[in-house]
Amino acid sequence: MSPVKPLIVDLDTGLLRTDLAREEFWRALGDGGWRTLLAGAPTSANYLEHASADDLANLPMTAAVLEAMRNARAAGRRVVLVTDAPDALAQRFAETLDLVDGAVGDAPTGPDRDAWLASRFGAAGFEYLGGAPVAPAGTMAPYIKALRPHQWVKNVLVFLPMIAAHRFDVSTLALTLIAFAAFSLVASSVYILNDLLDLSSDRAHPRKRSRPMASGAVPLAHAGVIAMVCLAAGFGLALFAGSHFVAALCGYSILTTAYSLQLKREPILDVCVLAALYTLRIVAGAAATGIALSVWLLAFAIFLFLSLAAIKRQTELVDNLQSGRDKPAGRGYAVIDLPIVEMMSVAAGYAAVLVLALYLNATNVVGLYATPEILWVVCAVLLYWISRVVMLAHRGEMHDDPVVFALRDRVSHVCGIVILAALAAATWW
Numbered sequence: 001m002s003p004v005k006p007l008i009v010d011l012d013t014g015l016l017r018t019d020l021a022r023e024e025f026w027r028a029l030g031d032g033g034w035r036t037l038l039a040g041a042p043t044s045a046n047y048l049e050h051a052s053a054d055d056l057a058n059l060p061m062t063a064a065v066l067e068a069m070r071n072a073r074a075a076g077r078r079v080v081l082v083t084d085a086p087d088a089l090a091q092r093f094a095e096t097l098d099l100v101d102g103a104v105g106d107a108p109t110g111p112d113r114d115a116w117l118a119s120r121f122g123a124a125g126f127e128y129l130g131g132a133p134v135a136p137a138g139t140m141a142p143y144i145k146a147l148r149p150h151q152w153v154k155n156v157l158v159f160l161p162m163i164a165a166h167r168f169d170v171s172t173l174a175l176t177l178i179a180f181a182a183f184s185l186v187a188s189s190v191y192i193l194n195d196l197l198d199l200s201s202d203r204a205h206p207r208k209r210s211r212p213m214a215s216g217a218v219p220l221a222h223a224g225v226i227a228m229v230c231l232a233a234g235f236g237l238a239l240f241a242g243s244h245f246v247a248a249l250c251g252y253s254i255l256t257t258a259y260s261l262q263l264k265r266e267p268i269l270d271v272c273v274l275a276a277l278y279t280l281r282i283v284a285g286a287a288a289t290g291i292a293l294s295v296w297l298l299a300f301a302i303f304l305f306l307s308l309a310a311i312k313r314q315t316e317l318v319d320n321l322q323s324g325r326d327k328p329a330g331r332g333y334a335v336i337d338l339p340i341v342e343m344m345s346v347a348a349g350y351a352a353v354l355v356l357a358l359y360l361n362a363t364n365v366v367g368l369y370a371t372p373e374i375l376w377v378v379c380a381v382l383l384y385w386i387s388r389v390v391m392l393a394h395r396g397e398m399h400d401d402p403v404v405f406a407l408r409d410r411v412s413h414v415c416g417i418v419i420l421a422a423l424a425a426a427t428w429w
Contacts, residue, residue, distance in 0.1 A: 007072040008117060009065060010130020011083035011093065011103070017060040017216025019090050020085050023199065024048050025349045026220065030197030030261070048089050051200070055097040058203035060216030068129060069099040082107045082117070082130075088186060109253065129185055144218035146195070146226065147188040155183040157278065157301075158285030165291045166368060166427070177287035178241045183281060185234030186249055190256040192227040206323075207400060241288040248284035252277060268330035272345070274309035275302055294379040300352050307349035308402050311389055314341045315398045322396050350388035351381050374426040378419050385415045 009015050027048065048056070069079050078101040083090050087105030091213075093104035109117050111194065117128060158179045162172050195202065195213045203212040212218035232254070238246045262347045265272045279301045286293045298352060317338045329333050333341070357379050365372045388411065392398045399405035406412040 007076035008080050008126045008128045011081045014130025015061050015065045018151050019220050026196045031392045050069050053096045055095050055200055056115050121124035142212040146212040146218050148191045152184040155180050161286040161291040164297055164391040174256050175241050182234045182238040184231045189227040189230035192223050194260040242312050248287045252280045265332045271309035275306040278305035300355045303348050305353035307345055309400045311345040311393050314345050314393045318396045333398035345390045353382050369426045371426050371429050377422040381415050381418050
């Protein structure tokens, strides 16, 4: 009776739907390795070896290969992982899987792999699974999702200076549309970068684990190229909107990169940066069109966006409280900070409404609106909407991003329609 052949599974090109070498780079960079990179030293080569068992177990795996491993174990066969990654990492990974009997690292790649396997397991003494990268499903959907086009709705803020100044000529509209498109492309490049840096924390999150890079639907190598193409295209388009707009877009890009690398881990500062990034969109819209910004508009924007950013953190903390975790992954907050964050959400939101109410009494408002008194409807609706969103976040019924929630929420749609109707009535009635 011939002995039962072991199943040899290639960890890199069989079981995993990701690239360990690139995982190593992005995880190290996102975990503070950018400091050593700026200093001219390579990022840590041992980051994954010291990752937690849960972190390694959360790496995206191919369902068909896992099933083959289960069948092999059920048939009494040994299952052994092989990888060209360091042996210490191979052993650490093997400890996280009950389906594995052992692991061997530092294996050669390419044509030398066959001879190496034969020398260890015999020329015909094993079944090999792997040898070619596991390709994602043949669809563009994950790539489009990686761009987060639903987040482009935030970039309509570049239209606010034009709307607030009642400048609706063709030239102003064309420049604003260019600013919107450029901002969307650059924002998508930043979203991809953020997802690459957040691979570990996203996979530990119940909803973010399905993001294209975290789930392995988009290869990390492809994601990096797409990010660079979007960034270059965005700045190329920005040149048509003038140097002031390019400068504003540069400021946005630098600040978002700093946020992705470090600032998102700094409590309080992170929500201030998020509010600034929203407000920068308004500044960029003014820079593209040459419209002077109103102090009232800037003050209203800063307080409103500070409220939305705090609601975003509030939602994460409530989610952690309900799931029994003490701290959100990759953030500087703890569950005990929840009351403070909730107060920030309410206070900043109400301050935004107060600024709007004071604006209604400004002398220049009479010249812009036929019936400015109707704008009090906007104050009332915003008070209701902010209060409702904060309460839903408190109950754990809020989406991770309040902007995405507003796009899907029917009550928010009604509030938006009422606000637009009030603005139109105040302008022309």
